[in-house]
Amino acid sequence: MIKMKKIKRFKESLIEAFFFTNGILAVLILVGIFLFLLLTAIPAFKEINLLDFLTKKNWDPTSPVKPEYGILSMVMSTLMVTFGALIIAVPVGIGVASYLSDVAHWRIREIVKPVIEILAGIPSVVVGFLGIVLFGPLIAKIFGLSSGLNALNGAILLAIMALPTIISISEDSLNAVPKSYIEASLALGASRWQTLIRVKIPSALSGIIASIMLGMGRAIGETMTVLMATGNAPAFPKGFLSSIRTLTATIAIELGEVPYYTTHYYALFAVGLVLFLITFIVNLVSDILLTKYQEREL
Amino acid sequence: MSLRKLFFVGLICLGFLLTGISTSGTEKMIQIKGSDTMVNLVQILAEAFMEKNPKIPIAVLGGGSGTGISGLINGTCDIANHSRTWKKEELELAKKRGVEPRTFIIAIDGLSIIVNEKNPVEKLTIEQLGAIYRGEIKSWKEVGGPNKPISLYGRQSNSGTYVFFQEHVLGNKNYSPHMKRMNGNAQIVESVIRDKDGIGYVGIGYVIDFKTGKVRKGLKILKIAKDEKSPAYSPLDKKAVYSGNYPIARPLFQSTNGKPKGSVLEFIKFEIGLEGQKIVEKEGFFKIGPLHKVQNEENLK
Numbered sequence: 001m002i003k004m005k006k007i008k009r010f011k012e013s014l015i016e017a018f019f020f021t022n023g024i025l026a027v028l029i030l031v032g033i034f035l036f037l038l039l040t041a042i043p044a045f046k047e048i049n050l051l052d053f054l055t056k057k058n059w060d061p062t063s064p065v066k067p068e069y070g071i072l073s074m075v076m077s078t079l080m081v082t083f084g085a086l087i088i089a090v091p092v093g094i095g096v097a098s099y100l101s102d103v104a105h106w107r108i109r110e111i112v113k114p115v116i117e118i119l120a121g122i123p124s125v126v127v128g129f130l131g132i133v134l135f136g137p138l139i140a141k142i143f144g145l146s147s148g149l150n151a152l153n154g155a156i157l158l159a160i161m162a163l164p165t166i167i168s169i170s171e172d173s174l175n176a177v178p179k180s181y182i183e184a185s186l187a188l189g190a191s192r193w194q195t196l197i198r199v200k201i202p203s204a205l206s207g208i209i210a211s212i213m214l215g216m217g218r219a220i221g222e223t224m225t226v227l228m229a230t231g232n233a234p235a236f237p238k239g240f241l242s243s244i245r246t247l248t249a250t251i252a253i254e255l256g257e258v259p260y261y262t263t264h265y266y267a268l269f270a271v272g273l274v275l276f277l278i279t280f281i282v283n284l285v286s287d288i289l290l291t292k293y294q295e296r297e298l
Numbered sequence: 299m300s301l302r303k304l305f306f307v308g309l310i311c312l313g314f315l316l317t318g319i320s321t322s323g324t325e326k327m328i329q330i331k332g333s334d335t336m337v338n339l340v341q342i343l344a345e346a347f348m349e350k351n352p353k354i355p356i357a358v359l360g361g362g363s364g365t366g367i368s369g370l371i372n373g374t375c376d377i378a379n380h381s382r383t384w385k386k387e388e389l390e391l392a393k394k395r396g397v398e399p400r401t402f403i404i405a406i407d408g409l410s411i412i413v414n415e416k417n418p419v420e421k422l423t424i425e426q427l428g429a430i431y432r433g434e435i436k437s438w439k440e441v442g443g444p445n446k447p448i449s450l451y452g453r454q455s456n457s458g459t460y461v462f463f464q465e466h467v468l469g470n471k472n473y474s475p476h477m478k479r480m481n482g483n484a485q486i487v488e489s490v491i492r493d494k495d496g497i498g499y500v501g502i503g504y505v506i507d508f509k510t511g512k513v514r515k516g517l518k519i520l521k522i523a524k525d526e527k528s529p530a531y532s533p534l535d536k537k538a539v540y541s542g543n544y545p546i547a548r549p550l551f552q553s554t555n556g557k558p559k560g561s562v563l564e565f566i567k568f569e570i571g572l573e574g575q576k577i578v579e580k581e582g583f584f585k586i587g588p589l590h591k592v593q594n595e596e597n598l599k
Contacts, residue, residue: 062455064470073475132485137492146449146495149478228481232454235475243478253479257364257456259387 037273044069044266053270057236059250061264069267071274073236077151077244078278080237081226084155085162085219090212092159093166094201097208100167101174102196113171120164124224131157131229143241149231152240157225162215169214173207174200206290213286220279223248247275327355328562332366332379333458334482335407335501336550339581340379340569343404346577347568354561360482363458370553371397376562378553381407381458381501382465399553400597404569406584408502408533409459409546411520412487414494419443421521421530424545428467430497433474438495450477451486451498459483462548463499491516502533506582522546539584549590550583558598570594 045053048069056070096116100109135156136148177200185195201208223246231243232253251268258265330340337360344356359375366378371392384392384399392399411427413419419442422430429435430448439445452473453460464470480486486498487505491514507514513534521530524545531538531545538544558566568574575585586594 058475060472060475063472064464065472132488140492146446147478147489147493149489228485231478232480233450233476233478243476245479253454253456257362257368259368259391 034276037269037276041266041270041273044263044270047263048267048270053267059234059245061254061258061267067264069263071247071271073234074245074247074250074271075274075278077230077237078220078246078248078275080151080240080244081154081158081230081246082216082219084151084240085158086212086216088155088159089162089166089215093163093211093215094170094208096163096167097170097174098196098201100171102192102200113168116164116167119160120168122161124161124222125228127157127161128225128228131225136229139241145241147231147243149229149243150241151230151237151244154226154230154244154246155240157229158219158222161222161225162219165218166211166215169211170204170208173204173211176207177203209286209289213282216282217279220275220282221248223252227252247271247278251275326561327357328377328565329357329359329369329375330366330377330379330552331359331361331369331375333363333381333550334360334453335381335457335459335503336379336405339405339503339550339578339583340552342581343569343574343577344565346573347565350568351561351564354564356565362454362456363461364456367553370399370555371395373397373555376554377566380551380553381548382462383551384553385461397555399555400557401551401553402566402570402594402597403549403586403590404552404566404574405550405578406539406586406590407548407550408539408544408584409462409548410500410502410505410533411522411546412490412498412500412505412517413520414490414496415516415518416494417443417518419520421523423523423525423530424467425525427522428469428471431463431468431473431477432471433476446495449493449496450474451480451489451493451496452477453483453486453499454479454481459499459501463546466546466548487514487517501583503582508581536584540587547584549586563598566598 053069053071055072056068057073058068058070059074060068100113104112131153132149135153139148139150139153139156140146141148181199181203182195185199186192190198226246227249230245230249232245232249233243234245234250235242237244251271254264255268258268328344330344337358341358344358348354348356358379361369363378363380363382366375366380367384367388369375370378371388372395378399384401389399411422417438419438422441426435426441430441431450431452433450435441436447437445438448452463455461460473464473478489480489480498483500483504486500490496490498505513505517505519513519519532519534521532522545523530524543528543531543533539533544533547535544539547552566552569554562554566557563569578570586570591578585
């Protein structure tokens, strides 16, 4: 009997250990990636001044005159397309989510929601292609430009790619708002609009913010679409109508042919590290915001 | 029960093993990688070759000359397509890795400078072209066109054309940071068709419409002169390309690791032979001259 118990306990602890490893695996992978990036990026700064790297605007590592490694233009470009995409996607996304959860007939919702979720599955190459043949010429025509391969084009495409995430998760969290809240609001004489704006959206806010952050994460890391649609001119962007080159596009373009273990190679990993840090900060801020709002709800 | 299971698993493993052995008996696939300028041409050459030799499969990938050359050095392809010569560092790296490149010339490309068909400019000198791409000449007005900013299209740094152009036209200076770095020749062509202030450089195979044999609609090929005193020539002018009067004609290369053998040798022989060269011309490129032939023969030995 005692032996059986011992075996049982052993089994229990084994299973526990298994789940613990699974739980910690993601953390280990994250730390591993960070260390790998850091260690591969550090040799770059034997030849590049860290301050120059962060504050100079010119990036031209294959220049026959003098290689230059300044990432400011690319950081700016990445931030521009990302926030540009959010400016477009957030109002539209929350609007659609509110419509689906509040206004739409259930039959319409049953059709529209899966369709939006399919939108998330469109490969980024296809979206980028749309940018070249559809949005690019359209933007050029509207703004009287010679070419529509610019930050605005990238922002629109990234907005399209972030929309399904934002809509889907926002709608779920709007639906998760307890019925009693809505009933109480309506009973107090608030209109449906007032109920939506003052009650539903605020109480679903943590979910909505999470959806925006997820969408933002997708926009920052997206490579193929911006690579195809933004023109990849490494000059410092003058506005949303100039061609830009993002951090991700630079890595994608140059890593394929860079001679290994050279300054250029290490510098690309440093660019990756910067990208990692930006997404890390975004996630951290969103986490802080989320807990703050959740506390207020309680 | 479990013994029976084990038996089945063993049987399946054996099956995999046997199929592995049997597939290794057929011809190995030839992997070709590199220049985006050449990818269509080599693909068509490969298709023609496979029609005659269905047992030898060939896969052709783009990615840029730099990608092809580093592929050959890293052993991920059998033939590298490249539209520029090997760089010193690449040769050193190859030597270090025990790779001994042999280079063949399979076609001649008249690198074409394209603008939108609405652009009134007809010709440029190499000096002007260089200044445009360095960002020194910013308006079409300075070269006889309308007072509009020039919209630059070029390739990314892994492209052989990017490097060739930088060496032979820009005088080894930096490209303008405002140049839009496009993914491939086709993207430059599409952009210039849509951009009435645009200018781009592409391999000649990309500006010819195969159905009509003429320049693609919406495009204009500029005539290029060596300097102000020399006459300007179009890359469509065969004589000018062969005589060297067209200043930015260039050979298109393929490299192998060591002397080509077996099916790779057969394929290269096909490409530089009569039939292959006919395809080269049909695709808008130019066939190799007698001097190149001698050079190729030497490298095949």
